[in-house]
Amino acid sequence: MIRQTANPIREYEDELIEGPIIDIGCGQSSYLLEFLNTDREIYAIDNEQVQLDYLKKRVSQEKNAKLDKWHFKNINFPEDLLPDRTYSLIILANILHFFSIEQCLKIGKKIVELTEKGSMIYIVVHSKKYYLNDPRNPNNNEYFKHYFTTKDLEKIFPKGLFERVYSAEIEKMDTQRDKEITSRWLDKSLKADGITDPRHKASIKKKYLKNRGQADIQMIFRRK
Numbered sequence: 001m002i003r004q005t006a007n008p009i010r011e012y013e014d015e016l017i018e019g020p021i022i023d024i025g026c027g028q029s030s031y032l033l034e035f036l037n038t039d040r041e042i043y044a045i046d047n048e049q050v051q052l053d054y055l056k057k058r059v060s061q062e063k064n065a066k067l068d069k070w071h072f073k074n075i076n077f078p079e080d081l082l083p084d085r086t087y088s089l090i091i092l093a094n095i096l097h098f099f100s101i102e103q104c105l106k107i108g109k110k111i112v113e114l115t116e117k118g119s120m121i122y123i124v125v126h127s128k129k130y131y132l133n134d135p136r137n138p139n140n141n142e143y144f145k146h147y148f149t150t151k152d153l154e155k156i157f158p159k160g161l162f163e164r165v166y167s168a169e170i171e172k173m174d175t176q177r178d179k180e181i182t183s184r185w186l187d188k189s190l191k192a193d194g195i196t197d198p199r200h201k202a203s204i205k206k207k208y209l210k211n212r213g214q215a216d217i218q219m220i221f222r223r224k
């Protein structure tokens with residue numbers, strides 16, 4: 001699954017400056033798992049303890065992992081302070097769309113304080129073309145607070161301070177495998193919610209799995 005993930009950081013790994021790596025809103029980060037062999041310090045940040053516990057368990061299973069270099073921190077970003085370090089790489093994958101554009105502009109300023117010349121910032125966000133984006137719906141920004149354009153990201157990481165080294169807009173329908181995984185996740189999730197009636201379950205699953213056109217923007221910025 002990790003190998004199948006489009007991950008442009010791989011191409012720039014040799015260009016990373018000295019310093020720790022931080023993944024903010026890491027979940028069970030496939031990005032960090034690619035750094036299992038590194039001697040760098042790794043900061044995995046999430047505000048859900050269960051995510052950190054699963055990630056820690058996964059890292060512990062790897063015989064090459066240097067667990068003493070890993071820090072799993074339950075932090076509510078950006079209200080709580082992040083560990084005060086200067087990072088070589090900051091990963092913000094699938095997290096910024098939980099914030100409004102105004103909040104993202106403030107986050108951009110915080111990122112400046114945590115980086116120095118050469119630091120890289122990797123971002124993945126849902127774009128305006130994301131299948132759930134419907135500006136006519138008054139509740140459009142209830143769950144995802146903002147759907148992005150490349151221009152939005154350039155405002156958050158302005159030219160004077162950041163060089164854009166990578167940019168990609170990806171539109172993709174779910175693969176058969178994505179659908180199978182989502183279907184298995186739905187089974188567990190519906191069971192946890194106490195929904196057991198087979199017809200009710202089937203109708204929710206049908207709706208959820210229909211026409212899920214993913215549309216993301218991925219960017220890497222380098223601090224000037």
Ligand SMILES: C[S@@+](CC[C@H](N)C(=O)[O-])C[C@H]1O[C@@H](n2cnc3c(N)ncnc32)[C@H](O)[C@@H]1O
Nearest residue numbers: 025026027046047048051075076077093094095
């Ligand atoms: C959609 S998942 C993305 C996980 C991972 N970055 C990825 O791309 O696969 C978002 C993650 O961010 C975490 N999260 C959401 N809001 C957060 C916040 N304010 N501070 C820290 N973590 C947060 C969630 O718990 C979840 O694990």
